[in-house]
Amino acid sequence: MAPITSDHEHQLRGITGAVVPPDRLVCGPAGEFYLVVSREEFEKLAGILAVREYALISMFCAEDLVPTHTTSLLYVFEKRGGVLVLVTDADTPVPSLALRFPSASWFERECRDGFGNVFTGAPDTRRLLFHEAYPDGFHPLKKSFRNAPIVPKPGDGSGDEYPFRTVLGEGVYQVPVGPVHAGIIEPGHFRFSVIGETIFNLEIRMFYKHRGIEKLAEGKDPKDCVRVAEAVSGDESVANAAVFCMGVERITGIAVPDRAWYIRTILMEMERICSHLGDQAGMLTDVAFPLGASQFSVLREEVFRQNASLSGSRFLRGMIVPGGLARDISPETLASLETFLTEFRKRYRIGLRIVLSTASVVDRFTGTGVLKQSLLLPLNITGPVARASGSRADVRTDRPYGVYAGHAPSVHPLSDGDVLSRFTVRAAEIMDSIDLILRIIHTVPAGEVRTEKPVRDGYALTLVEAPRGQNLAFVRIRNGVVDRYKVRTASFCNWQAIEHAVLGNIIADFPLINKSLNLSYAGTDL
Amino acid sequence: MVNAFSCMLKKKVTEDVPATDPEIEAIGSELKSEADAVFSGSIAIRELDSGSDNATEIEINNLNNAFYDIERFGISFVASPRHADVLIVTGAVTLNMAGAVKETYDAMPSPKFVVAVGDDACDGGIYRGTYAVLGGADAVLPVDMKIPGNPPSPKQILAGLLALMRKARDR
Structure with a gap:
């Protein structure tokens, strides 16, 4: 493969x-x-x-x-x-x-x-990962730094305030939002420059959740490091575990059994369905349409429960290991997943019909938060967000891994680049994921689900299509342990799209635009 | 497109409540009676992410879906710490978030309770002893209850909140 x-x-x-x-x-x-x-x-x-x-x-x-x-x-x-x-x-x-x-x-x-x-000649030399509490000249990824608690810089950091890019002028005012937001969501800071209600400029400041993932991985046995990869972003646990393990497998020359790849694909697509449903529910909540939001939340809870019966974890954690899977999934469980998805597809269609025939929803979605196609390449915007702005890129088709070479998903690019396009692309992708699982679930080959082989030293760079887009991992093994683990999630790049997509919109539409881009804070901050 | 008239004539778009789980109902009704007795009928929770991997947030959000519908037990999530009785902290406390965590806690009126949800919030989890975190929630705040898990399921979070209510009764 x-x-x-x-x-x-x-x-x-x-x-x-x-x-x-x-x-x-x-x-x-x-x-x-x-x-x-x-x-x-x-x-x-x-x-x-x-x-x-x-x-x-x-x-x-x-x-x-x-x-x-x-x-x-x-x-x-x-x-x-x-x-x-x-x-x-x-x-x-x-x-x-x-x-x-x-x-x-x-x-x-x-x-x-x-x-x-x-x-x-760098245009921006402000610190990115480290905020005011970190001492100056602190570079923890150097091998000379031993990973241990450090003494935060004294004071409340008010002396060295982060210089935001702001717009000044008559009638322009600043709206600071975060890091703690009003809902049950992750922390980040948004600095708006607003004229009336219209957003004139937005600068985001992230990395409040910087947890030192890359340094944490160093020195770990690759199989223990999967736990770290899963912690990159909870709702992309499978994708990040897979892209990490693919790296280790490539370095070591492990051939993952076909059965393991089929099951991995089912897990990856279940994760995608779950993620997209969450976005759709969130977008409907943000336009005050609880009927639709509730429909999708109920469906999503059912997917979480299927995940638990497949793997023992609602987030499908602990399944993917270097060489294949930690354990097999029984044919009975796979058969019940098939029954569930067949029924689920019908109910999802009903939910979708209710939403897309509601004028107030379509009205709020249309023309809101337009992301121009010309930004995709310079900022490396990927995933459903890019496919709603005319991109055809999808790692599953561009650089197939596992069983995707024989089961490439169809790509349905839309070109409007607004919230409606992002909603619709996700709907199409949920249907595709269901179809893909139903197509391969009958042909899951029998056999082992794991090839065990001692780890070899070396390095590799791997890509997968996570629910949010292209996730990348660079893994280097040295003396049998992880020496360098670089992970770059789709969110890291896609976050920068929001500064462009909100311009000219009113501040009240910001939560909707943010949700429609579905950005992981944890996956960016690492 | 649907016009208002056809909406009125059409069959209503409602469904049965999803299958009820007797265990959740039992925990919920106990929660409700504790909320009535100790918190005069309602508990306001402010959720604060101090450095989680976002799985815990998702499970807390799931408490609002129709399977759990936590508000019927007298528990609601509020936007401002000034309206909150309980602060739920998820994730290890990162250096970058420590200031905001303290400010959020300080903004809450007394009496107030802190619950650490998830392994990382309980004791720093996999990040314990690394440069980027101070530790679990108890590294910066007085924690009243810990709900471990990676992440804990909605049912486990409900059970943990019930344990908090019982503890609060004694306080």
């Missing part, structure tokens, strides 16, 4: 061949390509990749990865499933890519906080 296609290799060789000799482009264990480059080559290639419309999907630092570097920066470029990682040394300042690839801005700030990297 290798995702490596010669098309990707051909394309990447064409691009890099103009700058470096072909033998330097190396294929990694998960079909990703690495190229160690000098500063000059890096700048040339970044320019070419920008012109060729590659997205900068992640960027991170690692120590002792390449013999010639003490610390290396890895820039991950992607286009339609082809992945190229440019590796350049971070021992001296690196030119900022933020103006050419806007998604680089948060990545660079993250690297600067974690490792102390310096980027020349």
Whole structure:
């Protein structure tokens, strides 16, 4: 089930061949390509990749990865499933890519906080992960830092207030919201500049929930680290466990049994159904339509209960392990899931019909929070949010893993980019997920669900399509333990879309727009 | 599109209440009588996420769905800490959230109760002893009740709230 296609290799060789000799482009264990480059080559290639419309999907630092570097920066470029990682040394300042690839801005700030990297010409040099309580010059991802409690900076932080980008002028006022919000939701700060009721500018400040996930993973046995991957974002436990385990499996050369891949796919699609239902219920709550919200919440609770009977966990935790699954699911349980989903599909359709025939709902959804397609590539916006703005990208089709190569979901891009499109795309995806599960549930092959093999050292970069979009993991195993775990969830990039999608809308529509983008705070803050 | 007239003539869009779970009903009715006796009929809860992985928030939100419908037991979630009797804290307390956690608690009127929900809120969980957290909720607030779990199910949260009510009666 290798995702490596010669098309990707051909394309990447064409691009890099103009700058470096072909033998330097190396294929990694998960079909990703690495190229160690000098500063000059890096700048040339970044320019070419920008012109060729590659997205900068992640960027991170690692120590002792390449013999010639003490610390290396890895820039991950992607286009339609082809992945190229440019590796350049971070021992001296690196030119900022933020103006050419806007998604680089948060990545660079993250690297600067974690490792102390310096980027020349960076437009934004404020700290990202660490707020006022953290001492200056604190870079915990360096190997020289031992993970232990630190002494917070004394005082209430009022002396060094975070400089927000605000708009000044006659009639413009600021509305600060958060970090603690009015509902049962996660913390984050939103700083609005408003004229009347209209949002003129929004800047978000995240990372209140920074829990040090990446550092926490270091030194752990890969099978114990799955628990950390599941804690990245509760409602994406399966996706993050899977993308982590895929990395470990690729490094070690473990062939996951087919039965395990079929069941993993069922779990991943159940997670997607659950996540999308939650968004839809939330969007309906935010337009004061409790009838529809209640319908979807009831259906979602039933999905949670199915999850519990499949795995013992309502969040499907503890199932995915390196090499396959922790335990098998009995044919009877799978049969009862089939019965449930067949019935569920009918009831979901009824709920959907009620919602979409309610004029007040459609009216609130239409034209609200438009996200322009032109922003998708520069900010690396992915998932249902991107597919509601005209994107066809989906890791399951672009870079298939597991059984998706033979069961690719259909992609239904909508182009309006408003709340209604995001609602509708999710509805279509729920139906697709149900269909996919019902299609493969009969053909789940018999056999083992786990291949056990001692872990080998190495590194790999893997991608999955989580409910919110493209999730990425870079795993490096050294001396049998995790040496570096970089995780980049779809939310990390998608959060930046909200600053654009709200412009020109009224502040009262902000909760609806926020919900329609379905962004994970935990998955961003790490 | 449906016009108002056809809505009036059509069969009403209502459904039966989802299957009732006798255990939840039993916990709920006890909760209701404790709420009546100790909190004059209603308990206002403010939920505060101090660094969870969001699974606990989802389960707390689920208490409002039609299966549990927690409001019928006299419990409601409120927007402001100033209206709250109980503060539910989820997640380990991160360095970045510690200030906001204390401010939220300080904004609550007395008497007030703090409940830590989920393993991470109970004792720091997997994050205990790392740079990014101060520990569980009890690292910064006086905690009255701990409801462990990864995350605890809605039923376990209900049972934990009942235990809190019984404890509050003695206070």
